Every structure is written in structure tokens, then in C-alpha cells.
Amino acid sequence: MSRRPAPHLPPDQLTLVWQAASLLLDYPDEALLGHLDTIRAAADLLPRDIGDSLRTVVAHVASTPLSELQADYVQTFDTRRRCNLFLTYFAHGDTRKRGLALLRFKQTYLRSGYLLDAHGEHGELPDHLCVVLEFAATVDQHLGRALMLDHRAGLELLRLSLRDLGSPWAAAVDAVTATLPPLRGEERDAVRRLAAEGPPEEEVGLAPFATPEFSPAGSAGPR
Numbered sequence: 001m002s003r004r005p006a007p008h009l010p011p012d013q014l015t016l017v018w019q020a021a022s023l024l025l026d027y028p029d030e031a032l033l034g035h036l037d038t039i040r041a042a043a044d045l046l047p048r049d050i051g052d053s054l055r056t057v058v059a060h061v062a063s064t065p066l067s068e069l070q071a072d073y074v075q076t077f078d079t080r081r082r083c084n085l086f087l088t089y090f091a092h093g094d095t096r097k098r099g100l101a102l103l104r105f106k107q108t109y110l111r112s113g114y115l116l117d118a119h120g121e122h123g124e125l126p127d128h129l130c131v132v133l134e135f136a137a138t139v140d141q142h143l144g145r146a147l148m149l150d151h152r153a154g155l156e157l158l159r160l161s162l163r164d165l166g167s168p169w170a171a172a173v174d175a176v177t178a179t180l181p182p183l184r185g186e187e188r189d190a191v192r193r194l195a196a197e198g199p200p201e202e203e204v205g206l207a208p209f210a211t212p213e214f215s216p217a218g219s220a221g222p223r
Contacts (some may be wrong), residue, residue: 018134018139019042021176022131024172042054052173054175076162087126090151105127109139127151145180
């Protein structure tokens with residue numbers, strides 16, 4: 001795991017940011033709508049820039065018909081390789097190395113006693129950003145943050161890709177990256193390479209991690 005200085009936010013605020021972002025980046029449904037007031041209240045307890053990012057997403061979700069939100073979510077995260085929420089996909093694509101990377105996520109969770117079912121807490125693979133954020137927020141901040149830092153280049157490419165699209169979900173990723181240290185030199189180089197080349201494209205089986213619904217760009221849909 002990467003070793004870096006601790007983020008500037010205290011632990012209670014990190015929990016608020018990561019839990020809120022986990023909810024906002026998950027597939028939008030009635031349950032999310034029921035959480036909006038709680039997320040707004042959490043945003044008011046955070047530094048202004050991070051709170052504003054979360055409030056931007058909340059405002060969009062609150063003002064958009066649910067069916068439209070769901071269609072946009074699928075279009076954003078299921079059809080674009082650079083806008084998927086699976087962190088290991090950026091580094092490994094659908095290669096054999098990705099299976100090992102996914103196993104590492106599961107082993108990290110087990111170190112903290114965090115047991116996922118076969119498809120993860122959100123019905124997703126263990127590297128899904130919402131799963132990682134929930135783990136970091138509610139189980140182990142140190143290990144959850146380390147997972148994000150180990151995939152910092154992919155997370156940054158996701159943020160930039162969403163920004164380029166003008167996606168409302170970009171602000172949620174902004175809030176997450178604001179809790180992490182600035183990119184290091186090699187990470188900036190990795191982002192440039194990913195932006196130019198994209199993830200590796202060799203397709204192989206990911207069993208026992210893959211699900212019938214999994215696609216390279218994501219597996220959005222009702223949980």
C-alpha cells in the first residue's frame with residue numbers, strides 16, 4: 001500500500017465525504033432520493049469546496065426525474081471505458097492481471113473483517129468505487145484510502161473524463177479526490193498514458209469475480 005501524509009480532513013469528515021460520495025455515485029433509485037436530506041446535512045459540516053461539490057450532485061439528483069437519471073447513469077458509466085467505476089479496470093483492463101488485483105481488494109477487506117458476498121456489498125465487484133468508499137467510510141479509513149491511492153491515476157482519469165463530458169457525477173468524484181494528496185509525478189505520467197491509450201484490451205475470463213452482467217465499462221443497473 002502507498003505511504004503518504006494523512007489527508008487534511010479529520011476522520012469524522014472523511015467518513016462523511018466518502019459515505020456521501022458512495023451513495024451519490026451508486027445507481028440512482030428511490031433509496032438514494034431518501035438519503036438526499038442526510039447528504040445535504042453532511043455537506044454543511046464539510047469544508048466549503050467539498051460541501052459544494054456534494055451539494056451540486058444532490059441538487060441535480062433532486063431536480064431530475066428518476067428515469068432520466070437512471071438512463072443518464074447507464075449511458076455515462078456503461079458505455080465509456082474511461083468513465084467506469086471499477087478501479088482495477090483502468091490499470092489492467094480485462095487481462096489476467098485484473099483478476100489478481102481484484103483478489104487483492106478482497107484480501108484487504110478481509111484484513112478488516114469486511115465480508116462481501118459473491119458480488120460485493122453493492123452487488124458489484126470489490127473494486128467498484130462505491131464499495132471502496134463505503135469500506136473506507138465505515139470500516140477502515142487507512143486501508144480504504146490506501147486502495148484509492150494505489151489506483152490514483154485511474155481515479156483521476158475518471159474525474160477528468162466525467163468533467164470533459166460535463167457529467168453531474170464529476171462533482172462527486174471531485175469531492176473524493178479532494179480528500180487525497182495531489183498527484184505525484186509518476187501518477188501524472190500514468191494519467192497521461194491512460195488518457196492516450198486507454199486500459200488494456202486483452203479479454204480474458206475473470207472468474208470467480210465476473211458476473212453475467214459485467215461489461216468492460218461497468219455494470220450499472222438496479223442493485
